[in-house]
Amino acid sequence: MTKCYLFIPMLLLSAALSAQTPTDLQFLSSGDVCAGVGIGYDAWSKYWEGDVRRENGNVGTVSRRQFSAGFMLGIVNRLNVHIRVPYITTHASQGTLNGQSGLQDLNLNLKGKFAEIRLGKGNLVLGGNLGFSTPLSKYLVDFAPLNLGFGTTNLSYRQMAAYQTDMGLYFGARANYTYRSNVPNIHRDFYYDQGNAYYLNEINVDDVFDWTLAAGYTDAHILAEIDFNAVNTLGGSDIRTWEPGFPSNDMDAATLTGRFDYYFSKSKGLNFSVTGGYTLSGRNAGQSVFGNVGINYLFSLWGKGGAVQ
Amino acid sequence: MNNSIKYAILIAAAGACLLMAISSCNKDITPDINYDAFEYGSIDEDAGTWKTVLLASPGQVAVPAPADPASPEYLAELAALKAASASPNADQMDKINKWSTNGFIRWNQVARELTAKYFIFSKPNEDGYYSLPSAAHPDQYPLFPLSTPPYAVRAYAYLSAGSFDALVAAWHYKFQYDRMAPSAYDASIATHLPVQPVPSYPSEDAVIAGFSRTLLTAMFPNEAAYLAQLATEHENTRLWAGMNVSSDLAAGDSLGRKIAGIFLARAKSDGMGATLGNPAVWDSITAAQTATGKPIWESLENPARPMLAPNFGYVKPWTVTTAEVQTTYRLPAPPAVGTAEFQDALDEVLHFSKDATRDEQHIALRWDDGTSTYTPPGHWNWIAEPFVHDARLSPLRAARVYAYLNMAMEDAGIAVWDNKYFYFFPRPTNINPDIKTIVPIPNFPSYPSGHSGFSAAGAAVLGHFFPADAAYFKAEAQEAALSRLYGCIHYRFDCDEGFTLGEQIAQKAVGLAVQDGGE
Numbered sequence: 001m002t003k004c005y006l007f008i009p010m011l012l013l014s015a016a017l018s019a020q021t022p023t024d025l026q027f028l029s030s031g032d033v034c035a036g037v038g039i040g041y042d043a044w045s046k047y048w049e050g051d052v053r054r055e056n057g058n059v060g061t062v063s064r065r066q067f068s069a070g071f072m073l074g075i076v077n078r079l080n081v082h083i084r085v086p087y088i089t090t091h092a093s094q095g096t097l098n099g100q101s102g103l104q105d106l107n108l109n110l111k112g113k114f115a116e117i118r119l120g121k122g123n124l125v126l127g128g129n130l131g132f133s134t135p136l137s138k139y140l141v142d143f144a145p146l147n148l149g150f151g152t153t154n155l156s157y158r159q160m161a162a163y164q165t166d167m168g169l170y171f172g173a174r175a176n177y178t179y180r181s182n183v184p185n186i187h188r189d190f191y192y193d194q195g196n197a198y199y200l201n202e203i204n205v206d207d208v209f210d211w212t213l214a215a216g217y218t219d220a221h222i223l224a225e226i227d228f229n230a231v232n233t234l235g236g237s238d239i240r241t242w243e244p245g246f247p248s249n250d251m252d253a254a255t256l257t258g259r260f261d262y263y264f265s266k267s268k269g270l271n272f273s274v275t276g277g278y279t280l281s282g283r284n285a286g287q288s289v290f291g292n293v294g295i296n297y298l299f300s301l302w303g304k305g306g307a308v309q
Numbered sequence: 310m311n312n313s314i315k316y317a318i319l320i321a322a323a324g325a326c327l328l329m330a331i332s333s334c335n336k337d338i339t340p341d342i343n344y345d346a347f348e349y350g351s352i353d354e355d356a357g358t359w360k361t362v363l364l365a366s367p368g369q370v371a372v373p374a375p376a377d378p379a380s381p382e383y384l385a386e387l388a389a390l391k392a393a394s395a396s397p398n399a400d401q402m403d404k405i406n407k408w409s410t411n412g413f414i415r416w417n418q419v420a421r422e423l424t425a426k427y428f429i430f431s432k433p434n435e436d437g438y439y440s441l442p443s444a445a446h447p448d449q450y451p452l453f454p455l456s457t458p459p460y461a462v463r464a465y466a467y468l469s470a471g472s473f474d475a476l477v478a479a480w481h482y483k484f485q486y487d488r489m490a491p492s493a494y495d496a497s498i499a500t501h502l503p504v505q506p507v508p509s510y511p512s513e514d515a516v517i518a519g520f521s522r523t524l525l526t527a528m529f530p531n532e533a534a535y536l537a538q539l540a541t542e543h544e545n546t547r548l549w550a551g552m553n554v555s556s557d558l559a560a561g562d563s564l565g566r567k568i569a570g571i572f573l574a575r576a577k578s579d580g581m582g583a584t585l586g587n588p589a590v591w592d593s594i595t596a597a598q599t600a601t602g603k604p605i606w607e608s609l610e611n612p613a614r615p616m617l618a619p620n621f622g623y624v625k626p627w628t629v630t631t632a633e634v635q636t637t638y639r640l641p642a643p644p645a646v647g648t649a650e651f652q653d654a655l656d657e658v659l660h661f662s663k664d665a666t667r668d669e670q671h672i673a674l675r676w677d678d679g680t681s682t683y684t685p686p687g688h689w690n691w692i693a694e695p696f697v698h699d700a701r702l703s704p705l706r707a708a709r710v711y712a713y714l715n716m717a718m719e720d721a722g723i724a725v726w727d728n729k730y731f732y733f734f735p736r737p738t739n740i741n742p743d744i745k746t747i748v749p750i751p752n753f754p755s756y757p758s759g760h761s762g763f764s765a766a767g768a769a770v771l772g773h774f775f776p777a778d779a780a781y782f783k784a785e786a787q788e789a790a791l792s793r794l795y796g797c798i799h800y801r802f803d804c805d806e807g808f809t810l811g812e813q814i815a816q817k818a819v820g821l822a823v824q825d826g827g828e
Contacts, residue, residue, distance in 0.1 A: 096746050098745035139666075187670075188673040189688075196422075
């Protein structure tokens with residue numbers, strides 16, 4: 001069965017981690033294309049300032065709407081390329097800060113299946129994903145919490161393993177390391193960070209490690225999955241008391257996400273996907289509720305199409 | 310399995326290429342600013358006759374005569390110095406190169422760093438009210454001081470004006486006692502910085518260290534240990550570099566500290582202690598303004614925060630008088646709310662709220678200089694820095710530039726604040742809540758713009774000292790002023806009037822500079 005799924009929910013770190021989109025071990029066959037659009041929403045009214053959870057009347061509920069377009073192509077059966085472009089709009093329900101909108105980061109992914117090994121009454125699948133993302137516009141980076149992204153160029157590698165039983169149940173584990181470039185320009189000549197004064201507009205930000213445990217069920221028409229994801233920025237500062245966040249903050253979050261896909265056909269045509277989730281705990285991050293609805297269309301450019309991978 | 314390896318290798322190879330591409334951008338960032346050591350561009354042996362800011366005369370604070378160069382005490386000091394500077398280790402060389410001939414600038418940077426650290430507003434309490442910092446309990450939350458632009462510009466002014474007086478006094482004694490650099494008496498002393506063509510006693514570096522450490526400790530009391538460590542480090546570099554003997558340093562440090570005491574005595578009585586006000590002050594100002602019946606400024610924070618520094622307009626200025634602030638520098642009234650002229654100005658702000666370009670937004674952020682920064686006056690101290698360094702100004706001459714720069718900016722700020730609280734004019738968002746902003750709305754009345762006043766004053770003073778670059782400074786100041794319109798927190802007339810006010814006030818400082826003997 002071929003599945004395609006292009007849109008993950010917008011995590012609070014989606015700007016940094018948007019390369020993590022293709023997180024599953026489902027592959028398109030050679031010549032198959034999955035194209036789609038998605039609408040996402042993410043909102044929080046409580047956030048962690050360091051490890052202190054608080055609300056802030058000067059922003060109220062901070063929300064992000066995301067419209068994404070993307071497509072995935074099966075280059076060969078075990079190697080897929082994926083491109084996604086998000087357009088994001090931010091909004092604060094209280095206070096006077098001006099919400100932003102614009103194109104965020106171009107996301108490119110190359111996903112490969114390394115091995116599929118018969119094990120008991122199921123298959124053990126190993127694969128990896130290489131992600132790359134870079135800003136598509138000069139959005140305001142130093143404008144937390146209404147910034148569209150962090151302005152960094154990222155390179156990530158995700159190692160994935162899944163055990164798929166013949167019954168349709170599956171279990172997966174993923175680990176992802178994201179190398180982040182410096183923030184190239186925050187449009188000011190000075191900032192104070194971690195006890196030092198910097199006379200430049202470039203910010204060093206730490207890399208990010210995240211891991212996921214997933215469990216789900218899939219058959220010819222549906223896919224249902226639940227994920228636990230832990231994101232850990234490998235260093236950085238805490239948000240100063242009652243101050244806005246800063247790109248170099250040590251942002252962490254643990255989230256629980258549910259996903260449900262419906263496929264009309266196992267090989268081509270439309271499918272729908274809905275995800276939703278909640279941030280269980282975090283650091284220098286919003287406690288967001290997030291959701292996403294996507295509609296995708298699967299077709300063949302060359303090859304037989306629809307081969308089970 | 311063959312294919313598996315192929316795909317794994319392919320992904321790895323693509324990753325390696327991307328990684329090389331990205332990592333070619335160096336991630337390392339250090340907060341250090343490197344400056345070359347230089348020989349002072351001028352000797353200024355007559356500086357002891359220059360007009361000082363607070364000192365009645367350059368010799369007001371006595372400095373004892375140094376030991377004779379042929380005396381055993383001095384010879385012992387030379388021997389100790391020779392040992393100290395023979396072979397500095399790597400860390401000592403780093404410190405030597407950091408303080409170098411730029412000690413005055415470094416201490417200005419320290420003031421900016423502390424300003425940024427303490428420019429942070431308190432969170433609301435459970436009851437919706439905000440606590441104010443207390444000078445009596447500086448280490449209790451919210452920490453003292455709250456180094457907003459009024460506090461910061463005053464700290465910069467005291468630091469700079471006081472350094473100027475202290476260095477004029479130092480020059481007075483240097484040429485009175487005329488004790489040369491240690492290496493002039495013992496050529497075998499290793500030196501690691503240029504030997505300056507001015508007498509060595511008292512050490513100008515120790516004057517700066519002793520003065521700055523004492524002054525900034527009073528301004529930022531929680532930082533006493535940090536400042537003491539910096540002062541020791543600064544003075545030690547003079548030994549490691551083979552520049553000054555211990556008695557040069559001790560005399561300089563003592564002179565600096567005593568002159569800091571003179572400036573701190575003024576600071577105690579300049580009215581700053583009352584600037585933040587208290588509930589009775591805030592209530593009476595609001596009641597009086599409400600009674601006018603006109604639309605007035607109200608805090609746009611949630612919960613509402615008490616008005617910032619309502620009494621800063623009464624703080625004692627340097628180059629003008631409080632009476633002049635309230636007459637000569639009282640601006641014409643802004644366009645009344647409801648008039649066509651006002652509406653046009655408001656519509657322009659709304660336009661930038663809805664349709665500012667990315668470039669305009671970037672300008673708004675560039676000059677925001679809000680919390681956790683060195684403030685707009687600090688920005689102008691930074692702008693001045695490369696000019697002062699590139700002109701090879703001695704610390705004496707650098708302090709002179711910074712003294713007038715910061716006195717002018719503080720006075721401009723005082724006059725701006727006087728007008729802000731006299732007119733109590735609403736922010737654009739007070740009148741039209743649809744106006745959303747790129748920079749947080751400062752928690753005080755709108756008219757005129759403080760950024761514009763500070764920047765115009767700063768640019769005018771710098772333009773006087775560096776006339777070839779006057780147009781550059783003015784263009785920067787104009788951009789700073791406009792940034793507040795792009796940021797949607799000011800009307801254009803706020804910026805224009807603030808700019809004019811700043812330029813006018815700066816003429817007072819420039820007039821003093823012209824007559825102080827240092828031109």
